[in-house]
Every structure is written in structure tokens, then in C-alpha cells.
Amino acid sequence: MAIGNVTPDSFYAASRLSDVAQVLTWAREALAAGADILDIGGCSTRPGSTPASEEDEWTRVAPALEILKKEMPSVPLSLDTFRPAIARQALERFGPMIINDISGGSEQMYELVQHYDVPYVFTFCGDYSKLSVLDCGNTDRWILDPGFGFIGSTEADYECMRRMDELKVYDRPVLVGLSRKSIVWRPLGLTPDTSLAATQALQMYALEHGATILRTHDVAETAQTIKLFELCNS
Secondary structure, three states: OOOEEOOOOOOHHHHOOOHHHHHHHHHHHHHHHHOEEEEEOOOOOOOOOOOOOOOHHHHHHHHHHHHHHHHOOOOEEEEEEHHHHHHHHHHHHOOEHHHHHEEOOOOOHHHHHHHHOEEEEEOOOOHHHHHHHHHHOOOOOOEEEOOOOOOOOHHHHHHHHHHHHHHHHHHHOOOEEEEOHHHHHHHHHHOOOHHHHHHHHHHHHHHHOOOOOOEEOHHHHHHHHHHHHHHHOO
């Protein structure tokens, strides 16, 4: 899953896309490098950030989704949003796509994705007790995300990482977003800009413990990591 941020304030500057021309260039390069899913977000959720207004978020994501649906209609899209109203508008206007919700969701969001019968990324932010919601209603198309970077501390992130094998019993895809996050660079005294190699090392660990989707800024390098993982397990 390639990360495309149509925001001016995402924590990793290289992922910021300022107009539809940049969105198209990014999408084509990501697909050529091996991406399977394109993830578009219009509201930065980095720790300590002030969320964009709902109006600003929609103004950012709508043109990006429109051009991608027009130019690449067969490519799976993901919308990174925690707002049911944004998800509803996107699904009504542009058709089915993954709803990638880092908030852990709400009854309104759960009802929405069930109504439209679309995949939903459920982010449980390290709290494994929240997975009890999988027993309620139709959650067959849900994708589980531990929520690295939103758990509360680096130590808590690693505690959650060590428990990833527990997710296998739920028999659902597991999305892991580690790309250039503080869980990678802080223990090593690095920065987001210098944490590419460390990201790949931690992504390999995640694959070994059940990750099935890697959300990444660096598609080519992540595709190489996946290829090596597959070779080791073939």
C-alpha cells in the first residue's frame, strides 16, 4: 500500500502531494515500483498535529480520488480518513474503496462500511481487547491494523509488535504501517529521512509475524523486502 498525502503537513515531507499532476506522477511511479494499493489521505494524523477541517479534508482528497478513478479505474484505492462523512462522500461519488481509519472507528463508521460492503481498516492502537468488536455484526471484510505510532510510546509500540502472532487467530488481513515512523527511528537516534534501511528491517519482522499488507512511503524498497521474504518462505 503506497502512501500519498494530499496535505501540507504530513510528518514525512517526501510523501506530500500538492496537486493532481503530482498525484498522477506518484501513482504511476508507485505502481511501476510494485504497489498493489494506493492510499490517499487529506488530513494529517501525526502525533501532536491539529486535524484539518472536514471541508479542507474533502477539498484535498476529492480531486485526487477523481483523477485516480478516471485514469486508473482498475487500481484498488484506499482512503485514509477517520471521518464517516468524508468516507460516505467518497463512496457515493467515486465508488468502492478501502476505508483506512486510524481512529478505531465508531458505530457510524461501522454501519457505513457495512452498508457499502467495502473493506475497512480497523486500527486498534495496541489494545487487543478492542478486537472483541470483530464478534459483533458483519466484519468479514475488516483488515486489522495494530496502529504503530498511535499506541502511546515507543515501548508500547514494541510490546504490541511482540504480540502480533496473536492476530493470526482472527483470520483476517493484517495491515502494518511502520514506514519511517518514530518506532523505527527513535531507538536508533535517526530521523524519518534517514530511517529507510531500519524501516525495511522492521517490516521484515512484521511479515514474519503475520503482516499481509505493508503501508509504505518507499514502494520499491518494500517490494524488495517482500520478495526476499517470499523467497525465504517458498
